[in-house]
Amino acid sequence: MLWSALRPSSLPRSRSFIYSPRLFTATPLVAPSAVLQTERTLAQTIGRPSVRNQVLFALFGSCAVFAYAAAWTNIETDEWLEKLTRGRAPRTWPHTITSLDMKNAADLALAQELxxxxxxxxVWTSGLGMATRNRIMYIWANVAQSYLNVTEGKRLCWKICLLNVGVYLAWKSRRFYPYMLRNFVHDPLSGRSITMLTSMFGSRMAVVLALNVFFLDGFGSSASFHLLQRQDRLPEGQLEATSRYHFLAFFISAGLFAALVSHITHLKVLYPRLIARLSLPSNLPQPKPDTWASAIRTPAPISGTRAFFRSWFPSGQPKLRLTSRTGGTGALYALMTLTALGFPNAEIALFYPPDYSVPIQWAVGSLVLLDIVGISRGWKFFDHIAHMGGTAFGAVYYVYGPRFWSWLRTVIADPSPVDVK
Known part of the structure; x- marks a missing residue:
């Protein structure tokens, strides 16, 4: 009776206990398997977020934007073909209509609109003073003339740049800041898909915005011109009155693909490693590397000199956090890659001194190498994973894109009417 009263019956019987008659306490023996069971329970409780919705959104979004672009390209091409052939006899129009003829006609129509x-x-400024009215008309004439003199691709790039500036101004507004934070930042753990598209435009930082505008204005028009040239060189000989829809579809699809690559990498690579690190007890020593991959992930001891340089260029590897993304730098890398492959002998130079030109392949290759270093070092200022995704999209589209675009326009084109007898 006395022993049964002193026995701690509330403790589970499945565990082993050491009984001390002096202290009348029970000390559990925790087996190593219990720690592993705790780790598995934490990982199973938190789980891994699914990427199915984001994959479907990027896939169907790209298909939709390419189908829309192909349909409107066919519509405008048919309209200009009808305008140029209406009322013209073969002797007054001796040569075959080309895509360049339709683009020249479109530029003449734009000049008339301006x-x-x-x-x-x-008319609107007739009530103002003569000096003010002349100044406003002078500014309008210069802007209109500059807009008319550039290519169609650069005009579209300017519009995208204005959109980025507008989004940046919305970020700086206290009234719109909560809305922008919810709808223009892609968080990998949010489960949302629409932010993969909205986060492409604008940035919260003026430096990043300036870089986006600079690269978009420089490489965007070159990429658009390359797509136009490749379309004319195809053996099918399809007429194309405008190339802005093709360029817009390429830009949006490249941004979606880059965002998808970053999203999948964060959730399928970085997120499991973060959970595994959080699951380890703090008092357990770090495991020694037993494979080549684990040896790379495990930081090696460094000297004082290397530690000094690492203080200036720190590595984000030990922190291992998931970051949100804003800005369409992935799409810009796709434009740079397409331009470098399309014009391998071109050189790029800054518009301010020193005016030193660099081969475009060297410049783009250096940026890609910098992204590789950033991924290995865990830098978080830019989304280097999205940059690599945009680079891959631009390289693949350089090889297969023009033929895919020609095939899509053929499929979407309206069939010729059949005569019913």
Whole structure:
């Protein structure tokens, strides 16, 4: 009776206990398997977020934007073909209509629209003073002339740049900041898909915005011109009145693919490693590397000199956190890659001194190498994984993109009417 009263019956019987008659306490023996069971329970409780919705969104979004672009390209091409052939006899129109003829006609129509716009500005400012009115019309004429002189691809790039500036101004507004934080930042753990698209435009930092505008204005027009040239060189000989829809579809699809690569890498590579590190007890020593891959992930002891340089260029590897992304740098890398492959002998130079030109392949290769180093070092200022995804998209599209675009336009084109007898 006395022994049964002193026995701690509330403790589980499945564990082994050491009984001390002096202290009347029970000390459990925790087996190593219990620690492993705790780790598995934490990982199973938190789980791994699914990437199915994001994959489907990027896939169907790219298909939708390419289908829309191909349909409107066919529509405008048919319209300009009808305008140029209407009322013209073969002797007054001896040569075959080309894509360049339709683009020249579109530029003439744009010039007429800009002239009408200048007249409207003069009517709207008729009530102002002569000096103010002349200054406004002078500014409008210069802007309109600059807009008319550039290529169609650069005009679209300017519009995207204005959109980025507008998004940046919305970030700086206290009223719109909560809305921008919810809808223009892609968080890998949020489970949302639409932010993969909205986060492409604009940035919260002025430096990143300036870099996006600079690269988009420089490489965007070159990439658009390359797509136009490749379309003309195809043996099918498809007419194309405009190339802005093709360029827009390429830009959006490249941004979605880059965001998807970053999203999958964060959730399928970085997130499991973060959970595994959090699951380890703090009092257990770090395991020694037993394979080549684990040896790379395990930081090696460094000297004082290397530690000094690492203090200036720190590694984000020990922190191992998931970061949100903003900005369309992945799409910009796709434009740079397409331009470097399309114009391998081109050189790039800054527009301010020193005016030193660099081969474009060296410049793009250096940026890709910098991203590889950033991924290995765990840098978090830029989304280097998205940069690599954009680079891969640009390289693949350089090889297969023009033929895919020609095939898609053929599929979407309206069939010729059949005569019913």
């Amino acid at each position: 002239r009408e716009g200048l007249k409207n500005v003069g």
